[in-house]
Amino acid sequence: MTATTVETLEPEAVRAARPAPTRIPMSRIMGVELRKSFDTRSGFWLMASIGILAVIATSATILFAPDDELTYESFATAIGFPMAVLLPIIAALSVTSEWSQRTGLTSFTLVPHRGRVIVAKLGVTIGVGVVSMLVAAAIGALGNVVGTAITGTDTVWNVSVAELAYIILASVLGMLVGFTLGVLMRSSAAAVVGYFVYGFALPPLSMMLAASQDWWDRLQPWVDFYYAQGSLYEGQVSGTEWAHLGVAGLIWLVVPLTIGLWSVLRSEVK
Amino acid sequence: MIKVDSLTKKYGGFTAVDDVCFTARPGRVTGFLGPNGAGKSTTMRIMVGLTPATSGIAEVSGRRFADLPNPGLEVGVLLDASAQHAGRTGREILTIAARTMGLSTRRVDEMLERVSLTPEESGRRVRNYSLGMRQRLGIATALLGEPEVLILDEPANGLDPAGIRWMRDLLRGYADQGGTVLLSSHLLHEIEVIADDLVVIGQGRIVAQGTKAELLASAGTLVRTSDVPTLARALVDADLDFVESAATAGADALRVEADPELVGQVAQRAGVALAELRAADGAGLEEMFLELTAETQREGAAA
Numbered sequence: 001m002t003a004t005t006v007e008t009l010e011p012e013a014v015r016a017a018r019p020a021p022t023r024i025p026m027s028r029i030m031g032v033e034l035r036k037s038f039d040t041r042s043g044f045w046l047m048a049s050i051g052i053l054a055v056i057a058t059s060a061t062i063l064f065a066p067d068d069e070l071t072y073e074s075f076a077t078a079i080g081f082p083m084a085v086l087l088p089i090i091a092a093l094s095v096t097s098e099w100s101q102r103t104g105l106t107s108f109t110l111v112p113h114r115g116r117v118i119v120a121k122l123g124v125t126i127g128v129g130v131v132s133m134l135v136a137a138a139i140g141a142l143g144n145v146v147g148t149a150i151t152g153t154d155t156v157w158n159v160s161v162a163e164l165a166y167i168i169l170a171s172v173l174g175m176l177v178g179f180t181l182g183v184l185m186r187s188s189a190a191a192v193v194g195y196f197v198y199g200f201a202l203p204p205l206s207m208m209l210a211a212s213q214d215w216w217d218r219l220q221p222w223v224d225f226y227y228a229q230g231s232l233y234e235g236q237v238s239g240t241e242w243a244h245l246g247v248a249g250l251i252w253l254v255v256p257l258t259i260g261l262w263s264v265l266r267s268e269v270k
Numbered sequence: 271m272i273k274v275d276s277l278t279k280k281y282g283g284f285t286a287v288d289d290v291c292f293t294a295r296p297g298r299v300t301g302f303l304g305p306n307g308a309g310k311s312t313t314m315r316i317m318v319g320l321t322p323a324t325s326g327i328a329e330v331s332g333r334r335f336a337d338l339p340n341p342g343l344e345v346g347v348l349l350d351a352s353a354q355h356a357g358r359t360g361r362e363i364l365t366i367a368a369r370t371m372g373l374s375t376r377r378v379d380e381m382l383e384r385v386s387l388t389p390e391e392s393g394r395r396v397r398n399y400s401l402g403m404r405q406r407l408g409i410a411t412a413l414l415g416e417p418e419v420l421i422l423d424e425p426a427n428g429l430d431p432a433g434i435r436w437m438r439d440l441l442r443g444y445a446d447q448g449g450t451v452l453l454s455s456h457l458l459h460e461i462e463v464i465a466d467d468l469v470v471i472g473q474g475r476i477v478a479q480g481t482k483a484e485l486l487a488s489a490g491t492l493v494r495t496s497d498v499p500t501l502a503r504a505l506v507d508a509d510l511d512f513v514e515s516a517a518t519a520g521a522d523a524l525r526v527e528a529d530p531e532l533v534g535q536v537a538q539r540a541g542v543a544l545a546e547l548r549a550a551d552g553a554g555l556e557e558m559f560l561e562l563t564a565e566t567q568r569e570g571a572a573a
Contacts, residue, residue, distance in 0.1 A: 021340035024370065032370050039366070040357035041395075102353035105320065106363075106411065109347045110370045112319045112336040269320040 029111055029120040036103075037094055037124065046090055047128075053082035054136040058143030062150065070147050071156035075140035080167065083136055084199070087171055088178025091125045092191035095182030104269045114265055122179060129175045133168040163235040170232040173245075174199070176253050177225070183260035186267075198252075199226065225252035271296055271450055272317065272419060277326035279312055279474075286312045288474035290326070294452040294467070296418070299445045301465030301482075302454040305562055309474040310454040311349070314423050318347050330419055342371040346412030346420045351404035351428070356397035360387060360407045363396065364414065371415045381410040386436075401428025409437070420444060422453040426460055438464045458559050470555075472562035478555070485555050491530045493537065494523045494546035504540030505533075515557070525550050525557065 037043050057078040065074050095118070098104035111117050148155040159167075181194040203226045210217040220227050221241075225248040231241040272294040279287040287309045294300035304310050315321040317328040319335040330338065330345050338344050354363055364378045382392050385406040396404065405428050412420055420441070426434050441464060445451045455461045461468070468485055470478040478485060492515060495501050505512050505526060510533070515523035522545070526533050530547050537544050 021338070021343040023339040024372065028370065028372060032366055035369070036366060039362050040355055042357055097355065101355040101357075102350070103355050105349055105353040106367065108320060109318045109335075109349075110342045110367060112338070112341055266322065268315070268322070270315075 024111060026116065026120060029116060030123050033094070033117070033120045033124045034127075037090070037128065043093075046086070046093070050083070050086060050132045051135060051139070053086065054079050054139040057082055058139055058147075062143055062147035065147075067151045067153050070144070070151055070153055072140065072144045072159045073156075075143050075147075076137070076159050076164075076167065079136045079140050080171075083133065083171055084174055087129050087132060087175045088181075088195045088199070089192055090128065091175040091178035092182035092195060093188055094121050094125055095179060096186055096188040096191050099186040099269075100188045102270075108269050115261060118183060118261060118264060125175055125179050126172055129172045130168060133171050137164060137168075160235070166232040166235060166237065170229050173225075173229055173232075173249070173253075176257075180253055180257045180260060183264060184256050186264070202226065222247045223251055225249060271331060272300075272421070272452055273327070273329045273332075274313065274317065275327045275329075277313060277316060277328055278324045279309075279316060279321065280324045285474050287316065287323075290471065290474070290476055292469045292476065292479055294419075294450050296450045297445055297448050298466040299441055299451040299453065299464050300467045300469060301461035302452055302469050302471065303458060303461050303465075303559070304454070304456065304471035305559075306456050308456075308471045308562070310456075310471060311423050313471070314349060314421055314452075314454060317421060318345070318349070320349070330421075340371060340415075342367065342417070343415040344417050344419065346415065346417040346422075348405075348408040348412045348421070348425055349423045351401065351408035351425075354396045354404070354407070357395055359393055359395050360399065360403070361392040363407060364392075364410055367411050367414055373415065377414060381414050384413065385410040402430060402433055405429055405433070405437075409440070418448070419450045420452065422451070424454055424456070426455065426457075434460070458556060462555075468555075470559065470562070477562065478558060490525055490527045490550050491533045492523060492525055492546065492548055492550035493530075493533050493544060495537070495542050495544050496522060497542050498522060498524065500540055501537060501542045504536050504542065508532075508536045510536065513557070 038047055058075055061075050061078045062070070065078075098107055098117075107117055108114050144157070145155055177198055178191065178195050181191040181198070185191045185194060203224070206216075206220060206224045206227060210220045221244040222228075225245075228241070228244040228248040231237045231244070237245075274290055274292050277287055277290040278285065290309070290313055292300075302310050302313070312321060313328075316323045317330065317335060318341075328335070335341060335345070341347075358366075361378060361382065364381060365375055368375060368378050382389075387403065387406055387410070391399075391403065396407070399407065405425060409422075409425060412422065422441075426437055429437060441451050441453065445466070453461070453464075462482065465482055467481050468479060469476060470485075490512075493501065498521070501524065502512070505524070511527040512524045515525050530549055534544070534547055537547075
């Protein structure tokens with residue numbers, strides 16, 4: 001080729017000299033990921049629905065619960081159900097939208113190490129989960145005060161800080177299942193359906209099997225992650241129960257998340 | 271500077287990119303030309319690390335893309351203007367990119383102005399954008415970090431003639447300031463007007479590359495006559511290579527591998543009256559491109 005002549009001409013710089021770029025810090029990636037979970041209409045309302053559903057559940061408890069059952073535990077239980085559905089979906093969508101909306105094309109060229117983006121999303125997901133649960137708990141507490149003031153009964157605080165922490169942990173574990181499904185499936189619909197199968201279809205099947213099959217009854221706490229989390233809602237977790245959570249968590253979170261990450265790193269982003 | 275060396279991408283038995291080597295230099299616009307499905311986009315995706323290569327190397331500014339600490343500041347990438355969250359506003363998409371790169375939001379306003387998106391337009395959600403507006407937004411994202419290298423896949427798609435003109439001037443100015451611009455297209459004429467260097471790809475392989483001047487100069491002479499058979503015989507006798515011009519399938523025109531003066535002399539000796547005799551600027555490239563396209567496109571059967 002004879003195109004070498006142009007190389008001898010020193011081209012003017014595109015822009016003024018500047019310091020060499022430094023590696024994008026993790027905190028910045030997390031900040032961007034947090035922003036991305038709020039900055040669309042669907043994302044915003046999904047987040048807002050955490051507060052909205054907590055208010056609805058609290059109001060329903062005040063309206064429909066018998067006066068003598070108007071305790072903080074009732075409020076916590078009522079709020080817990082919508083959270084258990086909502087948070088894992090938020091977690092799954094934070095991952096799958098990169099593929100379903102094809103934003104990954106930009107995200108993974110601006111940060112070419114996909115593992116860092118996924119880890120940032122994981123951090124943001126856990127943060128969103130904890131904050132959401134604290135907000136929900138506060139709304140429930142407000143409901144407890146207002147509800148008992150209306151009925152004129154004593155305000156009962158029958159959920160300890162430790163119990164609340166266990167419930168938050170259980171919610172975060174549920175979110176992580178959603179997140180794992182998102183990484184594994186990389187499709188919003190598949191991940192959401194997957195979570196409903198995990199959270200609502202498998203548990204009763206597992207219970208039925210445990211009732212009739214002795215071997216499954218013994219195995220269930222070790223492999224049924226949903227079942228293993230039951231202890232977290234009972235306010236006390238024994239050493240064996242932690243072991244159950246660890247083993248079932250390994251099966252349901254660590255292994256699939258590793259496989260999912262491995263495939264995300266190798267896959268083609270189109 | 272972009273350097274691609276022995277790049278190959280296989281999908282099972284199908285080779286999408288086959289031993290591709292080329293260099294895009296600073297200060298020049300390099301046109302990456304090929305029919306649809308020739309492997310342009312796959313090559314570009316490999317360059318920016320979105321698709322793993324089967325073998326070979328792609329380097330931008332002397333490094334693998336994944337080794338760039340903050341790629342947005344060094345390489346502007348636009349692969350698919352439609353690959354954006356439909357629910358985000360144009361301004362928000364730029365803001366996210368600017369934050370990732372660690373730039374101030376003032377840069378977002380500058381870029382919006384640079385690509386002529388009004389505040390009203392940039393506040394709209396991308397689902398309501400025309401393809402042309404998406405391309406402008408994509409260009410803005412690519413330019414955001416003041417990179418030295420631009421990698422653009424079919425950036426003129428969806429732009430109106432004024433927009434194409436604007437894009438051409440913008441890229442020209444960018445290269446003139448020392449930037450490296452690589453842009454792909456499946457339209458020869460679109461790329462002819464802007465590129466300094468050309469890389470032509472077909473079915474995953476590079477079929478021609480060089481400066482535009484070189485590729486156009488090698489085209490020889492276009493000669494038109496009503497008596498093609500006599501002229502053809504005379505050319506054979508004179509030992510000159512020629513082909514039927516793809517434009518008219520040889521009905522009245524030939525392309526000869528010789529300069530116009532020599533072809534004129536041959537015609538005169540053979541007593542053939544010529545209707546046209548000129549240097550076939552770019553005709554060789556065009557014919558090569560038509561052939562390439564014909565092999566991969568349905569229209570080829572009718573041509």
